[in-house]
Amino acid sequence: MREKKYQAEQRRLAVNRLRHKLRKFELVPTAGEAVPSGFEAIDACLSPHHGLLRGGLHEICAAKTGDFASASGFGAHLAAQFADGNAVVSGQTRQSVGEHGRPYALALPTVGLIRQQLIHINGADLPDLLWATEEALGCPAVGCVVLMSLEQAPDFTASRRLSMACRAVGRPLVLVLGAEAGQASTTATTRWQISAAPNNSWQVRLQRLRGSFERPPPMAGWQVFPWRETLPVSDDTVSDNTAPESASVHATAAYSS
Amino acid sequence: MPAEKRDMPFVLAEHQRGTQRLAAVNIAAEACGLHTGMALADARVLVPDMHIEMLDPARGAAALDKCARWLRRYTPWVGADTHPDSHGLLLDISGCAHLFGGERRMLDDMRARFNRRGITCCVAVADTIGSAWALAHYGPDSLIIAPSGHGADAVMDLPPGALRLPEDACDLCRRLGLDSVAALAAFPRTSLTRRFGPYPVMRLEQALGQAGEMLNPCVPAPEFIVRENLTQGITQLDVIASLTQNMCATLAAKLFTAGQGATRLDLVLTRADNEMQALSVRLAAPSAEADHLARLLATRLERMSRGFDAGCGVETLCLAASATANVITPQAPLTLGHKAFKAPPVAVLASLFDRLAGRLGPQVVVRPVVHASHIPEHAVGYRPVHAAPLSGEADDAGLSTATAPEPQMRPLFMLCAPEPIEVIAEIPEGAPYRFRWRRVLHEVARAQGPERISPEWWPSARRHNSLTRDYFRVEDRNGCRFWIYRDGLYGRETGRVRWFMHGMFP
Structure with missing residues (x-):
């Protein structure tokens, strides 16, 4: 009798251990690890905790060449959400500094960042930048790392390595990719496509969401007005998305202008 | 001194008793008949086109210190000469000379390297600091090596000034007819002390190796x-x-x-x-x-x-x-100005900075700083993390928030340099209709502006081209937003205005 009880207990513990191990692979956020994106309509789609996984790699792609600034803006906004007042390390490749310039400190409040938060890596080679990213992710004082303006996406190995680093330390990496970077296969937790839309807005499309769904992730799209109250939008702005609930969802204003 | 000036007459002048006198002359100046102590006005008459600079003792001392550091390649023990009129350096080369193939080769090497830099030097090696000094300053040759154990003999023929004596002691020697070190050394020490005081006697004994003397290295050894x-x-x-x-x-x-x-x-x-x-x-x-x-x-x-x-x-x-x-553990500041910013654990961030700067280079890892300027590219700069205060707060001094532009009015990305664009716009001051940037034509759907930014008229270290700029925020038909400006006021400042792309809004 006691023997049986002991075996049952052992089984229970083993199953618990396995569950715990599995959870590490599954990338299911626990409630504390999810961070709201700052837009209610988007959060509603990010089940189960209505937020983005903190220990994950989040990829933001510009839809076209000219959309890079918007993609960076969205990326910086997410970084501000993640960092929650802690330091943000941002990095740019040398090529992107030449092409897009550098973040302008006086405009950082528009995306929710404060100048004092920012530590910038001003033009480095991609391998050096990836190394720096890993170093920064390991630093407890850093709230978020954002790599802006990579014309070239890190390859699958690098992406996997960064994902693992994020998961291990529970700190997010936001990767902003230019339109030229293309659709490389990645291990990102979420992947967003951003394009600039008229009337000072962004068109945001969620292309991929790992892990957390019972049902397959919807190809959701929104038109987001980050700086003012919802404005009337013509209906054809987000026409080709398949998600039934998100034909033209207006996000609430995140900042008062 | 730059190489092209080495062959020109070059003098250093200093104020001396109400007049300007030459403190030092180079070889070319000497060839023209100039000498130390000459009045500058006389020298000017002789050589009108010479290069004159005022003597700057601090710069001279700094250069000598630099020299001393460089000389540590020969020996770790390099000291400055304490004699007031001397600009020499003392090297303790005991046990070092053989590394350079002997004293002779070491000195040759030293002299050759100095000559290559345009510095003439006199070097001497002797048993004691005093005799080496005497040979270097008063010796018959510019490179003298006194044989070991015979340093005292080598200085015997030199004048008493070679003993690093003060001015009045030299005068006294001259009046007493003591014209060489040997004459001085022949006297019994007690009568010399009575006559001259203890200091010159000490100098004499130091030169002859009868009293010890220490060399103080001028480059302190790290603790x-x-x-x-x-x-x-x-x-x-x-x-x-x-x-x-x-x-x-x-x-x-x-x-x-x-x-x-x-x-x-x-x-x-x-x-x-x-x-x-x-x-x-x-x-x-x-x-x-x-x-x-x-x-x-x-x-x-x-x-x-x-x-x-x-x-x-x-x-x-x-x-x-x-x-x-x-190592101090700083107290967290009570207020940081912005409510949201948490003071970073300084040590943790600092170690990250060190690692990043160590690999990427100190100029690459930067923090944004704000300057009190309304010229957009001057208002914001980046400073290496090692140069900027860690808290990132001190740089705000003198910057009033009242004059800071609204964040929405500034682009998230600013190009490193404004890029010229072709614009079709209403003359003289209208907003642009369309523009071509990097070979892509953008049709302007909306434009807001102008925001007029005048040049800084006051003398400033950061001058820009000094034309008035009219900035426009424009949105093209795709929704991409740009910050462009017209450089110069049409008709008033320039006949043909030019347009520039300066940044992108998110």
Whole structure:
């Protein structure tokens, strides 16, 4: 009798251990690890905790060449959400500094960042930048790392390595990719496509969401007005998305202008 | 002095008793008949086109100090000459000369290197500081090596001034008819002391080797230093790296017990053939953590490995904390101005900065700073993390928030330099209709502006082209937003206005 009880207990513990191990692979956020994106309509789609996984790699792609600034803006906004007042390390490749310039400190409040938060890596080679990213992710004082303006996406190995680093330390990496970077296969937790839309807005499309769904992730799209109250939008702005609930969802204003 | 000026007459002048006199002349000036002590006005008459500079003792001392540091390649023991009128350096070369193939070769090498830099020098080697000084200043040749044990004989024929005597003592010698050191040395010491006082006698005895004299090195030896001498030269860099790690632990322990943290580390690798390789690491905040120091050095060693030539093997490793500071745990500021920004744990961030700057270069890892300027590209700059205060707050001094532009009015990305664009716009001051940037045509759907920014009329270190700019925020038909400006007011400042792209809005 006691023997049986002991075996049952052992089984229970083993199953618990396995569950715990599995959870590490599954990338299911626990409630504390999810961070709201700052837009209610988007959060509603990010089940189960209505937020983005903190220990994950989040990829933001510009839809076209000219959309890079918007993609960076969205990326910086997410970084501000993640960092929650802690330091943000941002990095740019040398090529992107030449092409897009550098973040302008006086405009950082528009995306929710404060100048004092920012530590910038001003033009480095991609391998050096990836190394720096890993170093920064390991630093407890850093709230978020954002790599802006990579014309070239890190390859699958690098992406996997960064994902693992994020998961291990529970700190997010936001990767902003230019339109030229293309659709490389990645291990990102979420992947967003951003394009600039008229009337000072962004068109945001969620292309991929790992892990957390019972049902397959919807190809959701929104038109987001980050700086003012919802404005009337013509209906054809987000026409080709398949998600039934998100034909033209207006996000609430995140900042008062 | 620049090389092209070396052959020109060049003099240093100084104020002396109400007139300007020459304090030093170069060879070319000497050839023209100028000499030290001449009135500058007379010299000007003789050589009208000479180059004149005022004597700056501080600069001279700094240059001499630099020289002393450089001379440490010959011996670690280099001291400044204490004689007021002398600009010499004293080197203790005991046990060093054989490394350069003997005293003669060492001096030849030294002189050749000085000459290559355009510096003439007189060198002398002798048993005592006093006799070497005498030979260098009063000797018959510009390179003298007194045979060992005969330094005293060599100075006997020199005038008494060679003994580093003060002015009045020299005068007294002249009046007494003592025209050489030998004459002075022949007197009994007691009567000399009665006549001259104790100081000249001490100088005499020092020159003759009868009294001791110490040499004070002018480059202070670093307090925190770890040296590793190896019996066998090592060529593998990873072995060096692991040795460095151990040395870091020792150094960190030394620093810790003194309550200090290193802000600069110097590692000098000396090869068996006496070639040296040095690397130095700067730290954002003083640190006495062995692991952190070792990681920084490892990064630098790794980078050095490309250009590293171990040759016949590294024999000596010397790790020094050449700059240190008290390790203080700063108090968190009560207010930081912005409610959301949490004060970062300084030490943690500093160690990250060190590692990043160590690999990427100190100019690459930067923090934004704001300057009090309304010219957009001057209002914001980036400063290396090692130069900027860690809290990031002190740079706001003198910047009023009232004049700061609304964040929405400024682009998130600003180009490194404004790029010219072709614009179709209403003349003279209308908003643009369409523009071409990087060969892409953008149709303007909306435009807001102008925001007029006038040039800074006051004298400023940062001058720009000094035309008025009219900035427009424009949105093209795709929704991409740009910040463009018209350079110059049409008709008033320029006949043909030009347009520039300056940034992108998110």
